Each structure stands twice: as C-alpha cells, then as structure tokens.
Amino acid sequence: MSPDTAANSYRTGPDERGHFGLYGGRYVAETLMPLIREVGAAYEEAKNDPAFHEEMGRFHKHYTGRPSPLYFAERLTEHLGGAKIYFKRDELNHTGSHKINNCLGQILLARRMGKTRIIAETGAGQHGVAAATVCARFDLPCTVYMGSVDIDRQAPNVFRMRLLGAEVTAVESGSRTLKDALNEALRDWVANVHDTFYIIGTAAGPAPYPEMVRDFQCIIGDEVRTQIAEAEGRLPDTVVACIGGGSNAIGLFHPFLDDPEVRIVGVEAAGHGLESGAHAASLTGGSPGVLHGNRTYLLQNDDGQIADAHSISAGLDYPGIGPEHAWLKDAGRAEYVSATDAEALEAFQLCARLEGIIPALEPAHALAWVIRTAPDLPRDHILVMNMCGRGDKDVFSVGEALGIDL
Amino acid sequence: MSRIAARFSALQEAGRAAFIPFVSGGDPDFDTSLAILRRLADAGADLIEIGVSFTDPMADGPTVQAGGARALAAGMNMNRILDLVRAFRAEDDEMPIVLMGYFNPIYRYGAERFAVDAKAAGVDGLITVDLPPEEEEELRGPAERAGLDLVRLVAPTTDEDRLPLVLQRASGFVYYVSIAGITGTRSPTMVDVEFAVARLRRFTDLPVAVGFGINTAEQAGAVAGVADGAVVGSVIVREIGAGGPDMLERVSALAGALAGGVAGART
Ligand SMILES: Cc1ncc(COP(=O)(O)O)c(C=O)c1O
Numbered sequence: 001m002s003p004d005t006a007a008n009s010y011r012t013g014p015d016e017r018g019h020f021g022l023y024g025g026r027y028v029a030e031t032l033m034p035l036i037r038e039v040g041a042a043y044e045e046a047k048n049d050p051a052f053h054e055e056m057g058r059f060h061k062h063y064t065g066r067p068s069p070l071y072f073a074e075r076l077t078e079h080l081g082g083a084k085i086y087f088k089r090d091e092l093n094h095t096g097s098h099k100i101n102n103c104l105g106q107i108l109l110a111r112r113m114g115k116t117r118i119i120a121e122t123g124a125g126q127h128g129v130a131a132a133t134v135c136a137r138f139d140l141p142c143t144v145y146m147g148s149v150d151i152d153r154q155a156p157n158v159f160r161m162r163l164l165g166a167e168v169t170a171v172e173s174g175s176r177t178l179k180d181a182l183n184e185a186l187r188d189w190v191a192n193v194h195d196t197f198y199i200i201g202t203a204a205g206p207a208p209y210p211e212m213v214r215d216f217q218c219i220i221g222d223e224v225r226t227q228i229a230e231a232e233g234r235l236p237d238t239v240v241a242c243i244g245g246g247s248n249a250i251g252l253f254h255p256f257l258d259d260p261e262v263r264i265v266g267v268e269a270a271g272h273g274l275e276s277g278a279h280a281a282s283l284t285g286g287s288p289g290v291l292h293g294n295r296t297y298l299l300q301n302d303d304g305q306i307a308d309a310h311s312i313s314a315g316l317d318y319p320g321i322g323p324e325h326a327w328l329k330d331a332g333r334a335e336y337v338s339a340t341d342a343e344a345l346e347a348f349q350l351c352a353r354l355e356g357i358i359p360a361l362e363p364a365h366a367l368a369w370v371i372r373t374a375p376d377l378p379r380d381h382i383l384v385m386n387m388c389g390r391g392d393k394d395v396f397s398v399g400e401a402l403g404i405d406l
Numbered sequence: 407m408s409r410i411a412a413r414f415s416a417l418q419e420a421g422r423a424a425f426i427p428f429v430s431g432g433d434p435d436f437d438t439s440l441a442i443l444r445r446l447a448d449a450g451a452d453l454i455e456i457g458v459s460f461t462d463p464m465a466d467g468p469t470v471q472a473g474g475a476r477a478l479a480a481g482m483n484m485n486r487i488l489d490l491v492r493a494f495r496a497e498d499d500e501m502p503i504v505l506m507g508y509f510n511p512i513y514r515y516g517a518e519r520f521a522v523d524a525k526a527a528g529v530d531g532l533i534t535v536d537l538p539p540e541e542e543e544e545l546r547g548p549a550e551r552a553g554l555d556l557v558r559l560v561a562p563t564t565d566e567d568r569l570p571l572v573l574q575r576a577s578g579f580v581y582y583v584s585i586a587g588i589t590g591t592r593s594p595t596m597v598d599v600e601f602a603v604a605r606l607r608r609f610t611d612l613p614v615a616v617g618f619g620i621n622t623a624e625q626a627g628a629v630a631g632v633a634d635g636a637v638v639g640s641v642i643v644r645e646i647g648a649g650g651p652d653m654l655e656r657v658s659a660l661a662g663a664l665a666g667g668v669a670g671a672r673t
Contacts, residue, residue: 017540025540025541026538026541027509027536027537027538027541028464028536028538029464029465029535029536029538029559029561029583030558030559030560030561030563030564030583031465031562031563031583031586031587032563033540033561033564034561034564034565034568035563173468173471174461174462174471179462180462183462183463183464186464187464187465187467190464190465190586190587190588191586191587191588191591191592193563193586194586289510289514290508290509290513290536291510292464298510300510300514302514303483303484303511303514303515304484304510304513304515305459305460305461305478305483305511306461306462306510
C-alpha cells in the first residue's frame, strides 16, 4: 500500500467512511449507528471551531500542565553509549499519563453535544482515572467499566476513581479484562444512547473514535516537533512509543508521518514471548479481523474467536490495536516490534536508577526497545521516546514480579 | 421461492404471524442442541434463529452471552454450526433457518466460502449484528450469489432519514429490534412496537419480525397481533442453561406456550 497518492501524504486518513485502507470503519449494531454518526458530525464541527480549541488549550495549560517537557536523558544516553535519547515527559501530566489529553477533548465534545452522563472503560485504570477526573471537573456523572481481574491488580486506581466520584462497575463477562470492559461499555451505551457519551480510552473503536482520539493525542508529537527544533535545530531520527490500543503512539507518530527521514517505531507487549502465545502483540503476532467496531489486527484463533492477551502491563493487555496502526504497518511507514515482560521490568528498574524517573510499565516496553537498540546507533542519532505514564501505579505489581513483599 | 419467503407467505395466507425462537447453536453441546432444534420445530416454531457464538457479543445480555459461552466451551465453531444445520436439515427440509451472529467468525472463514458452505448446509438467511449497511458490501455479494437472505436490523434509533439506506436491498424479512438495548433486559411497550411496525410498513413490503425483550406468551401474542413475527431468545436460552434431566421437556413446553401465544393472536 502507498500513501494517499493525490496528496502524497500519510496524514489524510481516514476516508469519509472512517476507513484507513482496509481497516477502521463502523462495525456496530444498528442501534448505535445513528448515534455514532452524530458523534462524528459533532466532532467535525468542533474540530473546525476555534472556540473549541481555545477552551481545550486553556485546560491543557492550566489544568493538565502542558506543554510537557522534552528531556534529554543524559545518564541513560551515557550508559547505553549510542543514540542521544530524549524523553517526552507526558508522565508529568495531571493524572500521570497521556490519557488526560484525550479525556479533556472528549468531555468538551460531550458538553457541546449536551450529553449528561459519561461512561468509560479502563484496563490499568489510567484512562478510568483521567475520565473520572474530567467528569469531576465538569460535574458529570461517570461510570467506569473495569474487568474484575484488572480491579484486583490495580486496586489503587480503583480507589482513585471512586475518590473522584466515579462509579466503578466490575465486569464479570468473558476474560474479565479490558476487552470485556469495552464490550460492557458498548452495551451500556446501546441502552442509554439518548443521554450518554462514551469516552473511549484509546485510538480504536468505531469511527470517528480512532481519528478523534488521535487528533487529541497529536499534541504530543506537535510539541515534540517544536521542542526538538529548539533543542537540536532539526527533526529527530527516530520516534518510539509503546502500543496498547495505540493512542499515545499515534499521537507521537502522526505529526512525523510525512517526514520520511524520521524512523517510526511502535513497541507492543510480548508478554512471556511471542512464541509462548501469552502476549499482547496484535500487530506482530495477530491477524486482521473485526472487533469493537473496527477492522484491525487482532489476537484470535482460526474460528475468529478473540484470544486473551497477556502482558505484565495492564495498559497494554488488549487483543486489538487502533486501525491506523494496522494501516501504517501494512503501508510500511511505521515499524512494529515488541518487548517482553522481563525486558520491560529490566528497563523499569534501570530508568529509575539512572534517571530518577519511575516509568509506567507501558512506556517501560518502549524503553526496553531503546535499551536494545540505542547502543548500535551513532552518537548523533536523535531518538525521542514517549514517556507516556509514570510508574507509581505499578510499584506493587513490579514488587510482586520481583518477588519482593511490599 | 426461498424457504423464508415460502414460510411467510403461507403464514400470511393462514392469517397468522411467525413464532421465531432463538438458541445458541451447540448450547449446551452439539447433540443436545440438535435435539432442541427438533423440539422447537415440533412445538410450533415457524422459523429458527441459530446463534453463532462469539467471544465478544457486544449486543447481547448476560443470558445469551452465557448460552454462547456454553457452546464455545463445548467446542462449537463455524464448521460445527454448519454441521448442526446439516444434521437438522437431514430430517426437515422446510423450516427456514437464519444464522445470527457477529462478523468476525464469518470474516475469518472467508465471506465467499462461508456463503457457499452455509447455503449448501441448508442455511436460508444471515443476521450479522455488527455489519450495518455501510459495511456489509463484502458479505452482500457472496450472500446474494449464494442465494442467502441478508436480514436487516432496524432499531428504535433508526430515524426516517436512515431507513431507506437500511432497507435498501434488505431481503427475507426485516428484524425490528424493539428496544434500544441488549438482548434479555427490558421489554418494549406495545404502543411503541405498534407505532414502529406501522412506520416500517410505509418503507417496506417485507415481513416485519420483532425481537429483543419478548419473554412471555402474552407478549409474544401481543407482538404477533401487529407484526409478522415474534422472536423469542433469552427465556429459551435461560431454560437451556438451567439444565437438569427434564430440560428438553421444559424447553418444549415453553416453546409450545410461546407458539400458542403467537398462533392465538390474529384469530
Ligand atoms: C501509561 C500508559 N501508557 C500506555 C497505555 C496504552 O494505551 P495506548 O496504546 O492507547 O497509549 C496505557 C493504557 O492504560 C497507559 O496507562
């Protein structure tokens, strides 16, 4: 596949039906179709309204704390002895990850649409916390669906959401993780279409969500462009991000898609290893299929039944991937690689000791690839990694994985 | 004439609506499911909807989810579903059979090959919940070539601007989803159903069946009074799930009562 030949650009997708090449689309029950189209139309309008961007900009600055710094990770760079490594520090955002970028955009849209109730799904709880946060700020009731397995392994975030006034509903269906939480949120939405807005947490789901979430996350890559120009006077050579559903990654990648000199790398979770079958690498270890409203790469069996994902990181533990990444993979514009649980744990600890930054387990996967790759790159190779979340939420699981009793 | 068209035209002549039970194919296992299909036919089903299990059935409530999960646990897959239809067909060449499910298992099977194999096994129509008209192209061609009806879903949220698109090239019958919600939760009010069916009839000459939230013989009868078919799923699936040595008897009795409710409606 090639870029949109007319525009000679990788940045024009999706088409008017929400497709990125073969991928994306709106595979939902008829009951939801009219509503999803309404969200699409409302987003189109908001996107072209300067007042919408002005309001969002104010909250980014004074509430979230943007722009997040672009930080030269000097000790890590020295330690690895190769590429010059920068962290885009989205872990410093209010609520501790990039998820707030998207929640802010979506709640402002929900308000424009006159919706009075918010629902969200969450895996690790970071998106749930960000959704609960903006709901508290804008005084809208919020119900967060979370698999009961995830509720057990992410207890601090469950409590955080409740403190913020959200109702956390345990999902007991299917594998009781993120994909099932998404199903349950969609079921809620079907039954409450008149007053409810669904804040999806990643760049997946039916159109317009993949595009809309991408646009809200592009602030990451847009800021990097400006900041790296200030720091180095040129574009980076490589940008890298971890991939769960793909929202922080597409937000970093998208502004660089039409700069062919910039290498783009997405890192999926390889769990116990791709051969083990226990992983969450939909692009590197899956195949195309239709789930949660879009066509994309999925972990599935020959019968089209969805497989359970595995990752030490609850935020990457999803058997699908945003459709734009599926398209970018087939088009060859971005590379998709993976890192195992063990590699992520190593990276997590190394980063804490060398940089005084405890990363979330999700970006620790991207960091694992950096650690593997940077030593072989020249010293003038500029590499930007999205540090998309902080690791406070993960200290218990990491302790457990290392056999340390907290 | 297709089995579906033949059945609806016979019913129209007889002046009554269709009783359409839904079960998950292979719930609780292949052999019992085959026995259940035969029981439903004997108890007065006019058309049978067989659910094709999917791990992520986003339009289904807990009861139908559980039925699908039992079937998957019993080793059902698309090939076995077609085996089930074939086995039923060996003894009944008239009962219209519609497969209801989600697109991914069909996509993985290959839409073209699936349509041919399904038709050969004795399937008459398909309801693909997550394939709205905007996305159905890749199944439409194969289904039409194979001679399978694509049954369209219409919801309470489908407005009149959208209806022509939804009904364009619909075939077999139209399935009106009577509530904005998932299977097996709320029940519709009859006023709403009557209004919605009347509206649909202004847009299509196809038979209109109504489903979601019909749980009793009375409700089935009331729906049958205004529509061409009443689809009942969750209460039957619940009875199957309750199991026990007399499960088949109970399913027969339930189906008989529901069929009676439908048959009594327009006399
Ligand atoms: C810190 C962090 N990074 C990454 C992800 C994965 O999501 P995405 O791939 O959409 O960025 C999550 C999800 O919970 C997260 O919390």
